[in-house]
Amino acid sequence: MKKGILLGLTTAMMLVMSLAVTAIGPTWDITGTWNMDFVLGGGHYLHTMTVTSFNPTTGAFLGIGVYNTDGSYTWDVTGEVTGTMINDKITFQIKYTGSNLGYTVNGEGFIAADGKSMSGSATGPGQLFSWTATGTAAFADGDSCPAGSTPELMETITVPSDGSSVSSSPLTTGLKYLFEASGTYVFWPGCGGYPTECGEADAKYSHRPASSYGPGWISGSALPAPWTNYLEILVDTKPLAWGAYNDAHSL
Secondary structure: OOEEEEOOOOEEEEEEEEOOOOOOOOOOOOOEEEEEEEEEOOEEEEEEEEEEOOOOOOEEEEEEEEOOOOOOOOOEEEEEOOOOOOEEEEEEEEEEEEOEOOOOOEEEEEEEEOOOOEEEEEEEOEEEEEEEEEOOEEEOOHOOOOOOHHOOEEEEEEOOOOOOOOEEEEOOOOOOOOEEEEEEEEEOOOOOOOOOOOOOOOOOOOEEOHHHHHOOOHHHHOOOOOOOOOOEEEEEEEOOOOOOOOOOOOO
16 A cells, blocks of 8 residues: 655645546556657667647547658657556557658557656567657546446545645555545735736646736646746646646636
8 A cells, every 4th residue: 555645835625535446547647748769770760749638547649749850750649558657558659641651650668657758669661669758747637437436535635835745544556546626825925916816826727927927827737947837736746637727726
């Protein structure tokens, strides 16, 4: 068993719900940009993959890519992420849509435990590659329960707004846990537009002025480094894909 460590600058209430499932969904949501290096015969072929769609329940994803050296080599990618955080597996198929139209690569590999890299092998027509990719994945947000299942409230946790961490009760291997966060806190009381225009945040989004990456409610993942995922609730020090913003601040 393990405990979920909850970090964040928020006083939001957190509902932790547990349910048993026969197949554990993927831990990592790989939406975003990945720098890929395909290695063949000692040569390195650098590509950029952008995952534009990810299903947190099934792990299926869609995206596009391009060969960095020659932008006429564009491609579409489809694939799936399966498994658990310790051993999330990725499979994918790339089909070229520009130069070398129809060229296909089939790949498989694993996502690192920290969600920041992937690696594996791939095949093309008469070719065998190894590949690596670097980026940043978020915890998958499986926000629905399987049909016929009954969620059971495990506990409610108050997360402090001073950046310190709190722990959940021990979590059982083989169960899937649903985290729900609600509430807001003040992160910038001196903001000129507070409280109607800026200075408030919830588990994922902060209300910011135009002079500070706004205006409006901005996702922590949209903030530039070193502020990326700043002010969010983190689980085991990692960001979650909490879902779309809503005025009720219930994610």
